[in-house]
Amino acid sequence: MEVFNQIEPIQEYLQTQRFKHRSIGLVPTMGALHKGHVSLLNACKRDNDISVCSIFVNPTQFNNQEDLAAYPRQWEQDLAILEQEGCDAVFLPEENEMYRDNPRIRLNFGELEEVMEGKFRPGHFNGVGLVVSKLFHILSPDRAYFGQKDLQQFAIIRQLVTDMSFQVDLMCEPIIREEDGLAMSSRNTRLNPQERQTATALYAALKRGASAVLEGKNLDEIRRDNMQWLEDHGIVPEYFEIVDAETLTPLMNHFERKSVALCVAGNVGPVRLIDNILIEKE
Numbered sequence: 001m002e003v004f005n006q007i008e009p010i011q012e013y014l015q016t017q018r019f020k021h022r023s024i025g026l027v028p029t030m031g032a033l034h035k036g037h038v039s040l041l042n043a044c045k046r047d048n049d050i051s052v053c054s055i056f057v058n059p060t061q062f063n064n065q066e067d068l069a070a071y072p073r074q075w076e077q078d079l080a081i082l083e084q085e086g087c088d089a090v091f092l093p094e095e096n097e098m099y100r101d102n103p104r105i106r107l108n109f110g111e112l113e114e115v116m117e118g119k120f121r122p123g124h125f126n127g128v129g130l131v132v133s134k135l136f137h138i139l140s141p142d143r144a145y146f147g148q149k150d151l152q153q154f155a156i157i158r159q160l161v162t163d164m165s166f167q168v169d170l171m172c173e174p175i176i177r178e179e180d181g182l183a184m185s186s187r188n189t190r191l192n193p194q195e196r197q198t199a200t201a202l203y204a205a206l207k208r209g210a211s212a213v214l215e216g217k218n219l220d221e222i223r224r225d226n227m228q229w230l231e232d233h234g235i236v237p238e239y240f241e242i243v244d245a246e247t248l249t250p251l252m253n254h255f256e257r258k259s260v261a262l263c264v265a266g267n268v269g270p271v272r273l274i275d276n277i278l279i280e281k282e
């Protein structure tokens with residue numbers, strides 16, 4: 001496995017691969033790798049000749065500086081995992097390699113970012129759009145792999161690729177969970193044992209919400225009921241949303257058969273976590 005900290009050497013490496021007609025897949029991450037990331041890498045390896053993983057804790061997407069400071073960083077362990085899992089190349093740049101100057105460009109994703117993560121993390125998707133654009137420009141992958149756990153992020157990146165005409169196929173991979181249902185997340189490492197137990201309420205709320213939607217209950221009542229239920233179970237919820245899985249528009253009570261996503265964000269002690277579940281409603 002080759003590890004690159006700078007842009008030009010990895011570009012030369014990838015150019016050599018392209019001359020050999022090898023397809024290139026990219027798995028963008030912020031490190032502190034877990035089985036969710038490994039599943040993205042496995043999908044990438046399945047579809048491509050060369051698998052590249054990027055590790056970069058992108059400061060421009062953090063709206064909360066404490067969250068940025070506390071974000072887990074464990075490069076050696078990450079590199080060992082990637083080596084063992086058969087990754088071909090890692091892009092692990094320093095901040096000043098990615099941002100030589102303060103970026104002035106601003107991306108606006110319109111109504112896609114007016115709900116959920118966009119609403120509760122102002123500027124977050126500007127930062128995600130910016131760094132993903134940079135990664136696509138620098139690495140020019142044929143395919144890029146993202147997790148359904150960040151469902152809204154995937155919709156944002158899909159829009160980015162359309163608007164900017166990036167020549168890349170986007171792949172969205174299912175959420176990998178712990179045995180008790182908690183979605184794997186790098187931030188889970190920050191939970192103490194009691195918070196770790198409390199965090200299982202996020203997925204439990206999604207499941208009870210999904211059953212209620214399928215039973216045809218009032219959507220606003222389901223939203224309110226689950227916000228309260230989360231609070232009763234020790235979580236400080238930010239939102240419990242029921243949206244169209246494609247457009248991420250919050251659903252009104254009467255809607256046609258379609259793919260529905262239930263999405264949740266909440267604070268468990270000092271740690272903010274998100275999760276979602278997809279259902280088909282007749």
Ligand SMILES: Nc1ncnc2c1ncn2[C@@H]1O[C@H](COP(=O)(O)OP(=O)(O)OP(=O)(O)O)[C@@H](O)[C@H]1O
Pocket residue numbers: 028029030031035036037039040145146147148149150173174175176177183184185186187188
């Ligand atoms: N449990 C999971 N299953 C599948 N994919 C995941 C999972 N968790 C994260 N991913 C995906 O991995 C990619 C990198 O995510 P990231 O490095 O931010 O990890 P993370 O676990 O989501 O961390 P955090 O949520 O704490 O920021 C994203 O596309 C994300 O959606």
Ligand SMILES: CC(C)(CO)[C@@H](O)C(=O)[O-]
Pocket residue numbers: 028029030056058061128131132150153
């Ligand atoms: C896509 C991403 C790597 C951009 O920093 C990040 O938002 C993430 O890990 O989901």
Ligand code: BAL
Pocket residue numbers: 030061062150
């Ligand atoms: N996986 C989402 C990255 C973030 O929370 O900033």
